[in-house]
Amino acid sequence: MIPIFPDEVLHKNPQFQAVFQDLKTNKLNPDASSKLSNQSIKESQDVDKRLTVIREDLARTKIIRQRLIHTLNDLPADLREVIDLYLSSQNSGAVLRKDDEAFFLEGLPLICKSLNKILLEDATDLANMCTSDINPDPNPFTLPSTISARLDTLDLHRQSLHQIRCQSLQRSLQLAELNRNLISSTIKLVEQTKHGLTARAQKTQAKHLSLVSDSLDGKVKIMYFEALDRLYDQDTVNALAFYKEHLEDTKVRLKKQMRKAEGELEEYEGFGEGVKRDVVKYAQILEDIEQTKADIRRLGGDA
Template identity: 70%
Template sequence: MMPIFPDEVLRKNPQFKAVLQDLTTNKLNPDASSKLSNQGIKESEDVDKRLTILREELVKAKIIRQRLVHTLNELPADLKEVVDLYISSQNSSTILRKDDEAFFLEGLPLICKSLNKILLEDATDLANMCDDEDTSPYTLPETITNRLTTLETNRLTLHQTRISTLHSTLTLAAHHLNLLTTTLKLIEQTKHGLSSRAQKTQAKHLALVSDSLEGKVRIMQYDALDRLYDPDTLGALEFYREHLEDTKVRLKKMARKAEGELAEYDGFGEQVRRDVEVYARILGEVERVKGEIGRLQSGDA
């Protein structure tokens, strides 16, 4: 399937839009296959096959030329020199002499043996890189073919998944656009619309009514205070205040008098305590004298 492009992209790129319409209408089917005739398709497939074969041959020749360098150490000196000349001629597009070419062909079995050994080592390394115990240098082509097939299948699956994801993304974007549009409409209706403005106006009106009622209540409060505190009431309160002041003064005088009496009582109590102590000492002395007299009388007897 052809990839989907948003209408905005096509509108901003009219030339690309024309090319895309020509491809999707005249040259490609809905599944991205070609609309060419059977003869054209067959010729195209033949060309692709020939190109594939040529590419494979070129790759093989390139690998052989590259690996020939590693065979020089295992060849005789004269054959090594000829191989070196052959490699140089391949890189510089020069032609070997006939005797060198004949000598090269004579030593070809030995060269192939050494080259086969090196290529087998490379194949073994590649097989080890496959991380598969069943893979060996001899089964490596089959393993690579299977993996390439799996890779191509995964690519097709990934392509289909991407297309499906793109469809889902476009659908999600459309839903998101609808959601944003609805949200903006709701915001306009609730915050900036007629109903919102009406509610704001009503709120301002109620605030003004509240301020007016507050002013009326204050006026009523002041009127009540004026009626409550008339001149007679204020005179009575002033007389009562003076009475309280006089009472306060009298109470202070009484408190000072009581404090003086308490001080006198404290002094009198101290004097009585001293008299009691003196009296106690006198009684003790009298008792002692009586005891002495009694002792003297008992001694005379």
């Protein structure tokens, strides 16, 4: 088939367009075969007919030779021998003897009968293979017309396939054009978004906002230091320093008292069990004294 080129390519290359149009119109058929004159067409048809006849004869001869081998089992032994000689002579180019040739000709009716049986079986098998809804009867005698009809249908399908391919190529070209436009639009959009005016404006605005943020941060720090300066004036600083000295003195005094208490505790712990017994006895004496005082007060009250 003739290839299809986009119209844009043809418009950009006018010389190629002229050559392509000449080929498409004057030189080639839609299936890319060459256009011929009437005389050339007639000669080509004659050659095709002769080739068809020769091919049919060769195919017929080949089929008969092949099927002759399958008929040997149904024939007499002497006739099988002559058939072998005949096939060998056909392959080697030798010539049969006259008596063998005469015997072969005498056995032709028997050979044809056996061969006809095998060929009829083959034709029946082919007819069975060619059965369809249109031709459900597997009749071997209608096989030529069936094959001819199928060949005509095949030609129609080929022509339809050619048209479908052309349409598919057209759709492919349209799809390629759409993809090209899509890619071009995408690139433009990316350029506008990343490097265009909008992107530069956004970057400038971001820088401006960053500078404003830094300015506000500096202003807040200044306000913080000003507040500290107002809060901690000279009098407040002096008072805090005096209070700090007082706290340090108190801390030193408390540390001294703690060390003194720890020393006394160590001295008490050094006396051991004797001190503990004296303490218990002293506590018992104090308890007895309190009990005696209570008894005296009770007795005095009774008097």
